[in-house]
Amino acid sequence: MKKILYSIITIMLVMSVMVCGTNTTAYAATKSISVKTNKSTLYILDSANNKAKLTVTYNGKNVTKAAKYKSSNSKIAKVNKNGVVTAVRPGTVKITTKYKGKSRTTKVTIKKAKLSLNKKTIELSRGQKFTLKAFANKSGISNKNIKWTSSNSNIVSVNKNGVLTTKKNGTTTISCKTTIGKMSAKVVVKNTSASATTQENSGHTHHWVTVEDTETIPAITKHQVQCMNCGQWFDSKDDLYWHFINADGACGNYCYGAERDVVITPAKTIITGTHEECDICHARR
Known part of the structure; x- marks a missing residue:
């Protein structure tokens, strides 16, 4: 009788350990979503500062184009499918980003330009x-x-x-x-x-x-940085950073080389x- 009782207790202890171990494994596998923006304050009609770009990562991978976006008030600021927020009128909105059941909110303030x-x-x-x-x-x-x-x-x-x-x-x-x-x-x-x-x-x-x-209208230029590994040019260090994040092999190391200003529109009188x-x-x- 005692042997039977010992056997039952042993089986229960083993099952308890298995259940606890399973729960711990599931918790460790939880993935997270991260949302960053290059501007938290936008100015109406200011072409240099009336848009913001959201960058979304999921478990370390860039999923900006795959995520879904929604503005809490599209009369103040609207957001498109690529995560670009555009100022409409003064106020504050929250942009909700969703991906694979995970969500994050980003606060954006809209002001009048001078x-x-x-x-x-x-x-x-x-x-x-x-x-x-x-x-x-x-x-x-x-x-x-x-x-x-x-x-x-x-x-x-x-x-x-x-x-x-x-x-x-x-x-x-x-x-x-x-x-x-x-x-x-x-x-x-x-x-x-x-x-x-x-x-x-x-x-x-x-x-x-x-x-x-x-009247002389000055040239319009954009600043670019170069990947030292492959020689490709990028419009910002953020773009170059994601190139390193997504690249395989030699370009996986964050190391940029030369910088330059590229003329988009020449100066004219x-x-x-x-x-x-x-x-x-x-x-x-």
């Missing part, structure tokens, strides 16, 4: 043109996101691209309206002569000629208008 114009006070001659430009922080705002108006189009008119055309002497206000606010510039038209004439002044006879106003100038003393009128 609105400015390339010039606040402008003096022009009749018939002269000038182009107004608006900026969100330091980024130029596309004219499709701006409404330009003149307080008196009989003096100065403005088109949808911010180009001013003077018509007669006087003062007017050009207004710029965007989703981040309004701003205006004062325009003064002083002269009425539109052709080359002469005038006695400062000891010599002025000879007025029409001269073009120009554009004509913004004209003015009258003396070709002797270079006085303007």
